[in-house]
Amino acid sequence: MSAQTERPGLGYPALVVVAGSLVLATIYWAFMRAPFEMVMGAAQKIFYFHVPVAYSMYLGATACCVGSILYLYNQSEKGDAAARAGAEVAFLFGAMTEVSGIIWARPIWGVYWSWEPRLLTALLSTMVYAAYVVLRNFAGDGEAERKFAAALGVLGAANLPIIHYAVQKWGGNHPAVVTGKGGGLGHPDMKIAFALGMISFTLFTASLVWARARLHLARARIERAEERALELGLLGDEA
């Protein structure tokens, strides 16, 4: 065991700076360059973050699934940390997707919520990752809990393609933004703002997963250090 905690290199700060700069560039492009959409007015500008954030939920969920598979395969501490970090990010961005979608829906659909396929399946995924986060925070951190959570992480990913294809398969009111059917991305500056949003949130999601995984690895090292101290009889029963 090293006596010093691992210090992050330049990779993480550089990623945060680049992601933050691109998020600012997205805001600039969305509000200063991209024109207003004819039908939705200013509400259409919610798309420049709503869609990248929904995509970020997919990325977090994918990290959770891959980390969970790694953990189930070889009980890797890093796999478990990546899975936990991915689930937290998926829950955060899933909740943001829901809330920003609800705010957009009120002026455009006239209602805050509609029981249509994509909203429902996205809500289901958000709830799956909420369950994962609650499980990991309140149900202990033993091997059984980790394995159960890993299974949830793998099975939770099964809903992602269903969210994606829900609009094509079952219809519903949800606009298909990227393919241009009702999303309002006809102008080149709209496309640039949207692309900037997608790139910036990909990097931002990577930095968040990285940060949270480091946090969980540090927690695991604290637990190992305390267990070692207990074995040596250096910590009393109060530990």
Place this chain on the structure above:
Amino acid sequence: MAATALAGAVEAAPPPPVYLAAGPGADPMRNAGYTTAAYLLFFATLGAVLWRSRRRQRAIEARLGRLERALADAPRAAPAAAGGAHPLVRAAGHD
């Protein structure tokens, strides 16, 4: 410098055009309140999550550093009975 350049770019930028011809009396800024609410909520949440996560990361890394240093020094440290809490107990934050 970057902030100045950004401010200059914002000032130099022409006002965003209305995409396609809006109908008579149409207001491109309609629904702006919803957009503002969404963005404020969005960035307030992100900021709070990042700030809390960073604070917790620092606290955990500091605690881990103290614990690992104390563990490395453990063979040389005096037993707890010698007076006061053992350095490991203090490092682990149990005192």
